[in-house]
Amino acid sequence: MSRPKISCRYGEFTVIIPANSLVEAEKVMKDNEEWILEQWKRFEKLRKNIPKRDFCEGSSIKVMGVEREIVFECRRSNFLGDKIILANHLIERSTVKEQVEKLLRREFKKEVERRLEKYKDDFRPYNKVYIRDQRTRWGSCSSKENLSFNWRLILGPEHLIDYIVVHELAHLEHRNHGDDFWSTVGQVLPHYDVSRDWLNDNSHLLVWH
């Protein structure tokens, strides 16, 4: 008989009780009191370190490891060197935050496509690519071989984009996270653990609010 399981993700606790079990969720919580408190403290600490971003002209946002200044200009919105250029006429229509997000999503899509092209010979062909904003997932590979990527990864260092692209491409071959999966990832990105660890420790830096 399988046992009840308790997990924590982004400050949310989930208790899973097998259908044939008589144990109550409250009891599982009680038995794991110390662990829950520890996880909660860890989450609170991370929450305090979520970057505070001002969405106004002259403020800056870290994108792909580089601080980039928000600049308003008359021309088309663009992503140029260490500047995030927003067209004046667009800001009049919506908020700066919305415009920055739109630009970052567009830029992220380009970065993902560039890498899909770069790594395509190492993997089986995929079907479609989607850019999404899932709260707790960085990427996914569906049974229809569609790949999804979370645009907020662009708020982290550049190597994260390589990692997530290779990670999802490797799922075309290996559906789970077994040894074969990781060895496939490692053949293409020998230092993938740096990115994986970064994501485990710093996902609070990728919160967009």
Ligand SMILES: [Zn+2]
């Ligand atoms: Zn995976």
